[in-house]
Amino acid sequence: QVIFAYLSLKNQKIRQLLDGKPTIIIDRGKIDEHAMRTQRYNYDDLMTQLRDKNVERISDVSYAILEPTGKLSVFTKDGPNKMIELPLIVDGVVQKEELEKIGKDPEWLEQKLEKRGHHDLSKISYCTYNKGSFFIDIKDEFKP
Numbered sequence: 001q002v003i004f005a006y007l008s009l010k011n012q013k014i015r016q017l018l019d020g021k022p023t024i025i026i027d028r029g030k031i032d033e034h035a036m037r038t039q040r041y042n043y044d045d046l047m048t049q050l051r052d053k054n055v056e057r058i059s060d061v062s063y064a065i066l067e068p069t070g071k072l073s074v075f076t077k078d079g080p081n082k083m084i085e086l087p088l089i090v091d092g093v094v095q096k097e098e099l100e101k102i103g104k105d106p107e108w109l110e111q112k113l114e115k116r117g118h119h120d121l122s123k124i125s126y127c128t129y130n131k132g133s134f135f136i137d138i139k140d141e142f143k144p
Helices: 002-010 012-019 033-038 043-052 096-101 106-115
Strands: 023-027 061-066 072-076 086-090 124-130 133-138
Touching: 002 012, 023 033, 043 061, 043 072, 086 096, 096 106, 106 133
Parallel strands: none
Antiparallel strands: 023 061, 061 072, 086 124, 124 133
16 A cells, blocks of 8 residues: 555556546536546436535536545636636646646647746646636745
8 A cells, every 4th residue: 555655646647547537527517428427427426416515506516526536526606707727737747638628738838837937847746727827836845
């Protein structure tokens, strides 16, 4: 177990293989039936977990993400343009699938981050983008 935990910590692909990855079930108010089938998740499960979050109607949901633990994270609609932050870099690795969701490519990300002084993306531990602003955390930047 310790070896698997260490490997999972050091390698994102192994982490996804062992733990799975979050899946967006409701995206901007629309149910992704393909994602539900892929996760073997049905409408009864969806409605049960929405009720657990005190959400009565699917139409109130902007995003619902099925976590690797099986729990559903739910973001309700606060306004017409509510967006979730997508991880664009995790452990120094560009998340191409997430970039595609926002209609961008790795070159766009590289250019934007270079303008902010980040020339080596492998030194970024976590980076998100939402409504024109980035959150960037540098690896080993925090030293107690």
